[in-house]
Amino acid sequence: xxxxxxxxxxxxxxxxxxxxxxxxxxxxxxxxxxxxxxxxxxxxxxxxxxxxxxxxxxxxxxxxxxxxxxxxxxxxxxxxxxxxxxxxxxxxxxxxxxxxxxxxxxxxxxxxxxxxxxxxxxxxxxxxxxxxxxxxxxxxxxxxxxxxxxxxxxxxxxxxxxxxxxxxxxxxxxxxxxxxxxxxxxxxxxxxxxxxxxxxxxxxxxxxx
Numbered sequence: 001x002x003x004x005x006x007x008x009x010x011x012x013x014x015x016x017x018x019x020x021x022x023x024x025x026x027x028x029x030x031x032x033x034x035x036x037x038x039x040x041x042x043x044x045x046x047x048x049x050x051x052x053x054x055x056x057x058x059x060x061x062x063x064x065x066x067x068x069x070x071x072x073x074x075x076x077x078x079x080x081x082x083x084x085x086x087x088x089x090x091x092x093x094x095x096x097x098x099x100x101x102x103x104x105x106x107x108x109x110x111x112x113x114x115x116x117x118x119x120x121x122x123x124x125x126x127x128x129x130x131x132x133x134x135x136x137x138x139x140x141x142x143x144x145x146x147x148x149x150x151x152x153x154x155x156x157x158x159x160x161x162x163x164x165x166x167x168x169x170x171x172x173x174x175x176x177x178x179x180x181x182x183x184x185x186x187x188x189x190x191x192x193x194x195x196x197x198x199x200x201x202x203x204x205x206x207x208x209x
Contacts, residue, residue, distance in 0.1 A: 005037065006051040015058050029074045030061055076203045079196035080156030081117045086206055088113050091120060096205050101127040104137050108144050117202070122147045124202050125161065125193060134190050135163065139170045146172040151195070163191040 012019065025031050037048045057077070064073060075082065091097045097120070105123055115123070122144055129135040129143060143163070151159070151174060158177035163170065166187045175181070177194065 003050045003052065005039075005048040006054065008047045008049070011049055011054060011058075015055065015062075017058065017062075025061060025070070028070045030070065030077055031057060076207065077200055078156075079158050079199050081121065081199060082203060084117045084203070084206055085114050086117075086120050088115060091115065091123070094205065096120070096202070097123045097127045098130075100137075101130060101140075104140060105144055108141055109148070117206075118151065120206070121195075121199060121202055122151070125195070125198050128193070128198065129163065129191060132191065135170075139163075142170060143172050146174060150174045154195075158194070158196040161191075161193040161195060162189070163193070164189055 006014070008022075012022065022031070026033070026036065031054070035049050035054060037050075038045050039048050040046075060077075061073060064076075068076070086096075088102060092099050092102060101123055105126060109119060109122070112119070125147065126140050126143055130137070130140060135143070143161070147161070154174070154176070159174050160177050160179070162173040162175060162181060164173070164183065164187050165171070170190075174195075177196065181189070181192075183189070
């Protein structure tokens with residue numbers, strides 16, 4: 001793992017949480033099992049964590065736990081899409097998705113006034129890539145087709161959207177999170193989007209008061 005790691009001792013000191021809280025949040029699925037990394041140290045086996053991801057998650061838990069139960073927080077942080085639905089106009093009114101994104105996607109996704117969570121997720125990812133300045137509207141058509149046809153196959157398992165170009169031609173792939181990706185030198189990796197992160201962001205935006 002390329003990301004900087006932090007030891008359990010340093011994490012507890014830095015965040016001010018207790019050992020009991022840490023493992024209770026783990027049991028409640030607020031902290032993913034894969035973030036608990038066992039490594040050899042001079043004192044024996046110790047637990048380390050991806051520093052920035054762990055600090056960001058703990059900060060969110062501390063800020064939200066007074067308003068939501070731990071079970072509700074677990075639902076927000078779960079990479080599994082929810083059965084929440086959201087009105088098309090509400091998506092734009094709350095600046096979750098831009099009007100241009102929704103209008104362009106309509107011929108591809110079909111006209112509807114109420115989106116399923118997965119449909120809203122595809123629009124949200126489309127809008128993110130468009131706002132990044134790295135993707136144009138026409139390429140967005142292929143992004144939406146890739147997500148619509150393939151994202152449900154992951155059945156809630158963490159995945160990543162890969163956007164590449166070769167000689168001006170765009171290619172979109174979906175693969176399991178953490179998978180190594182190797183291409184020939186002429187292929188440019190444009191964007192790598194962690195779908196679980198986008199699921200979490202969208203749930204928080206939809207459920208925000």
